[in-house]
Amino acid sequence: MVSFDGLLYLVVFYATLALAVWAFVDAMIRPAAGFIAAGKLTKPGWMAITGIALLVLLWMQNPLSFLGLPAVIASVVYLVDVRPAVRGLRRGNSNW
Numbered sequence: 087m088v089s090f091d092g093l094l095y096l097v098v099f100y101a102t103l104a105l106a107v108w109a110f111v112d113a114m115i116r117p118a119a120g121f122i123a124a125g126k127l128t129k130p131g132w133m134a135i136t137g138i139a140l141l142v143l144l145w146m147q148n149p150l151s152f153l154g155l156p157a158v159i160a161s162v163v164y165l166v167d168v169r170p171a172v173r174g175l176r177r178g179n180s181n182w
Contacts, residue, residue: 102149102158103140109161109169110136116172124171132168135160 113136118129126132139157146154 099143099147099149102154102161103143105165106136106140106143106157106161109164110140112169113164116169120172120175121168123175124168126168126171132164136164 110133113129113132116129121127121129121132127135139160142153142157143149146157148154149158
């Protein structure tokens with residue numbers, strides 16, 4: 087029988103893993119010039135940060151560990167600060 091604590095831990099782990107995947111994929115699809123234009127760290131820098139965060143979460147399998155928590159924070163910082171700045175820049179007359 088699965089305990090409530092175990093189920094809650096699985097939900098937290100998979101939610102943080104999905105967050106890290108989202109941050110990495112989003113950093114991968116954004117144009118490199120947008121990062122510079124927004125005054126943020128370069129695209130390879132953010133891809134490295136989010137990629138390492140994803141690998142740490144997969145390796146540790148504990149988002150609340152000594153290395154897991156900074157990995158989650160790095161993904162959240164990208165999604166909350168960098169993504170809106172880069173996403174707000176549009177190329178040409180495109181509606182995307």
